[in-house]
Amino acid sequence: MKMVSMKKLCVLPFLCALGCISSVTSIGNSSGGTIDGSETWGYVEVRPRAHMFWWLYKSPNKPKHPTKPWPTILWLQGGPGGSGVGFGNFGELGPVDVDLKPRNSTWLQKADLLFVDSPVGTGYSYVEDESLFVKTDVEAAIDVTTLLKAIYNGNNTMSPLYIFAESYGGKFAVTLALAALQAIEKQELKLQLGGVALGDSWISPEDFVLSWGPLLKDVSRIDDVGLNKSNSLALNIQQQIADGQYEKATNSWSYLEEVISDSSNGVDFYNFMLDDENDPTILSTKSSKRFGKKPYAMVSEADGNDLDSVMNGPIRQKLKIIPSDVEWGGQSGGVFNAMEGDFMRPRIAEVDELLLKGVNVTVYNGQVDLICATKGTEAWINKLKWNGLSTYLNLARTPLYCGEDKSTTKGFFKAYQNFAFYWILGAGHFVSLLFSS
Ligand SMILES: *[C@@H]1O[C@H](CO)[C@@H](O)[C@H](O)[C@H]1NC(C)=O
Numbered sequence: 216m217k218m219v220s221m222k223k224l225c226v227l228p229f230l231c232a233l234g235c236i237s238s239v240t241s242i243g244n245s246s247g248g249t250i251d252g253s254e255t256w257g258y259v260e261v262r263p264r265a266h267m268f269w270w271l272y273k274s275p276n277k278p279k280h281p282t283k284p285w286p287t288i289l290w291l292q293g294g295p296g297g298s299g300v301g302f303g304n305f306g307e308l309g310p311v312d313v314d315l316k317p318r319n320s321t322w323l324q325k326a327d328l329l330f331v332d333s334p335v336g337t338g339y340s341y342v343e344d345e346s347l348f349v350k351t352d353v354e355a356a357i358d359v360t361t362l363l364k365a366i367y368n369g370n371n372t373m374s375p376l377y378i379f380a381e382s383y384g385g386k387f388a389v390t391l392a393l394a395a396l397q398a399i400e401k402q403e404l405k406l407q408l409g410g411v412a413l414g415d416s417w418i419s420p421e422d423f424v425l426s427w428g429p430l431l432k433d434v435s436r437i438d439d440v441g442l443n444k445s446n447s448l449a450l451n452i453q454q455q456i457a458d459g460q461y462e463k464a465t466n467s468w469s470y471l472e473e474v475i476s477d478s479s480n481g482v483d484f485y486n487f488m489l490d491d492e493n494d495p496t497i498l499s500t501k502s503s504k505r506f507g508k509k510p511y512a513m514v515s516e517a518d519g520n521d522l523d524s525v526m527n528g529p530i531r532q533k534l535k536i537i538p539s540d541v542e543w544g545g546q547s548g549g550v551f552n553a554m555e556g557d558f559m560r561p562r563i564a565e566v567d568e569l570l571l572k573g574v575n576v577t578v579y580n581g582q583v584d585l586i587c588a589t590k591g592t593e594a595w596i597n598k599l600k601w602n603g604l605s606t607y608l609n610l611a612r613t614p615l616y617c618g619e620d621k622s623t624t625k626g627f628f629k630a631y632q633n634f635a636f637y638w639i640l641g642a643g644h645f646v647s648l649l650f651s652s
Pocket residue numbers: 319
């Protein structure tokens with residue numbers, strides 16, 4: 216995200232209080248779909264007057280008589296406040312792109328895809344009162360678990376659910392996986408959890424902010440003066456987190472981004488090899504023009520130069536069930552602001568709990584990402600209490616190539632027990648884009 220966007224974010228609650236929420240009316244639970252049944256979508260009222268939107272695509276490639284269970288991928292976008300139904304689906308990996316043209320590399324070739332606009336207030340999801348925004352990752356996880364119960368129960372699905380997350384979505388993914396497992400154990404949710412995949416995920420904010428200065432200094436993007444300022448602020452954030460002052464830490468994080476931006480002449484937080492102004496994956500949207508910059512943090516705007524008009528135009532016409540007074544993305548700023556007190560809270564312990572429960576956890580990280588830099592990701596992995604850690608750390612990595620071409624290393628991989636890590640060379644924050652192309 217950009218510094219300017221954070222400054223804007225601070226004034227957003229007032230904008231939202233005035234404009235976004237008052238006129239929204241409830242439509243209860245509803246659903247729709249295509250005639251051939253390949254797509255279904257709907258709203259679930261996850262709490263009274265809090266409405267979550269979901270969209271499920273069934274893969275045309277699923278064999279008639281599969282020899283092993285056909286997977287479903289649940290995609291969780293970042294932000295908080297980024298729309299999975301919009302950015303993830305049309306911008307990154309769904310069957311059609313933002314120009315509504317087929318995407319050859321869609322993940323639908325390999326799995327069924329379930330997109331959700333979570334937390335409520337994101338994308339097409341909406342709340343009828345500002346007090347209904349979630350304030351923590353755990354509250355968001357409970358809402359999605361309620362949604363999963365509503366859409367899966369009664370269906371005899373053997374399809375294992377793989378939770379894939381990007382950026383802030385990683386904190387949602389690990390808390391959701393635990394909430395879902397609990398519901399499965401209590402037999403309230405009939406589902407098999409396949410695993411969790413964390414792409415450039417904001418699991419430990421402290422480790423990321425501490426990585427920024429040293430990383431940028433090593434690649435000549437800041438000097439010693441910038442490094443000193445950055446480190447001082449990062450240490451301050453570390454202390455605030457240790458003291459449980461999470462809202463203060465969120466403000467300091469926003470300030471640190473400004474300092475880094477000034478010290479680096481505008482480095483791109485999603486790809487430190489670029490300038491903020493010319494990252495091709497972050498094109499401007501209507502909403503960004505409206506707010507000066509993006510209204511929320513850590514969301515891909517890949518190809519999304521006009522995602523707003525697509526989502527509020529042809530897509531809502533296709534879906535038919537979006538209430539006329541609900542604007543796609545209209546409550547996003549409010550979603551982010553309501554989570555200010557949880558934004559900087561680490562979720563390393565949740566990763567440990569999943570590993571202990573035997574859930575497959577896969578981490579993948581883009582080499583040139585800054586906001587969720589590999590350096591920070593490795594730092595939090597080193598803090599795991601998982602008893603496989605030291606063996607994992609001492610394993611050799613396996614190089615990865617593209618197809619038959621063994622002349623260029625595209626990444627590295629290593630795994631031990633139920634934990635795996637993929638280093639993706641050349642990729643920035645939005646690794647899924649590279650996977651897709
Ligand atoms: C997608 O696939 C079609 C048919 O195989 C091909 O003609 C087209 O060039 C591909 N598009 C891209 C962007 O790769």
